[in-house]
Amino acid sequence: MKYPLIMILTISTVFVIGLSLTVSATDSNIPEWVKNNAKWWSEGAISESDYITSLEYLIQNGIIDLPAPINEVTTVQTKYSDEERAQSFRVTISNIVQPLPVHFFEKFAFASSDFTDPNDPRGRVYDFREINPRFYLESIPSTDKMHFYDFVAKWMDSGNSLNEFDLAVDILDGTGAVIQTWDFQECEIIGYGAYLHDTTFVYSYSGLQDNEIRDRTNFSCVGVSLKTP
Numbered sequence: 001m002k003y004p005l006i007m008i009l010t011i012s013t014v015f016v017i018g019l020s021l022t023v024s025a026t027d028s029n030i031p032e033w034v035k036n037n038a039k040w041w042s043e044g045a046i047s048e049s050d051y052i053t054s055l056e057y058l059i060q061n062g063i064i065d066l067p068a069p070i071n072e073v074t075t076v077q078t079k080y081s082d083e084e085r086a087q088s089f090r091v092t093i094s095n096i097v098q099p100l101p102v103h104f105f106e107k108f109a110f111a112s113s114d115f116t117d118p119n120d121p122r123g124r125v126y127d128f129r130e131i132n133p134r135f136y137l138e139s140i141p142s143t144d145k146m147h148f149y150d151f152v153a154k155w156m157d158s159g160n161s162l163n164e165f166d167l168a169v170d171i172l173d174g175t176g177a178v179i180q181t182w183d184f185q186e187c188e189i190i191g192y193g194a195y196l197h198d199t200t201f202v203y204s205y206s207g208l209q210d211n212e213i214r215d216r217t218n219f220s221c222v223g224v225s226l227k228t229p
Contacts, residue, residue: 083174103182106205107138133224138216155189184221193219
């Protein structure tokens with residue numbers, strides 16, 4: 001017995017052949033002999049190639065329509081190479097008795113006092129109306145920052161009795177060249193903490209999809225200026 005090369009329009013059939021289809025006709029327009037086609041294919045009475053041929057028949061005769069193809073990529077991709085675009089933050093603390101080595105941090109962001117949510121994009125920019133610009137530096141604690149941690153510890157112990165310092169954040173491209181510099185004057189450390197970042201589906205500094213320990217240092221300054229090379 002030879003079965004006609006047809007298919008029944010069911011959701012399961014569409015998923016099996018891996019195509020996304022849209023029915024463009026009512027049930028009355030679908031021939032009656034379509035009804036058993038899925039059963040025949042599942043029992044092996046119709047080969048996969050015959051099944052696809054029957055699909056082509058339904059498409060060509062207007063019983064079903066394929067959705068319009070997606071021709072454009074919706075994600076935004078940068079046109080700049082890793083060497084051209086911003087890659088790292090280099091921090092230099094100056095105007096202190098004992099100079100500190102240069103340190104690198106994974107994150108630098110402003111913390112506007114007008115926004116309590118640190119994830120609010122509006123709170124990550126410098127608001128020109130701010131009398132005392134505030135920002136924070138964040139990183140993975142590491143042994144190469146020991147001098148910086150000693151500096152933070154002194155502020156925790158002595159507080160306002162220490163002299164204010166200047167701090168420069170250089171934004172570097174992939175070659176190490178400076179793109180821009182945020183130059184802060186008369187700064188003080190107003191907060192510090194280490195914590196476990198355990199939201200694994202959020203971007204990790206280590207590049208691994210795993211928990212990681214981070215630290216954050218908050219600063220408040222009297223002035224700030226933006227400089228370019």
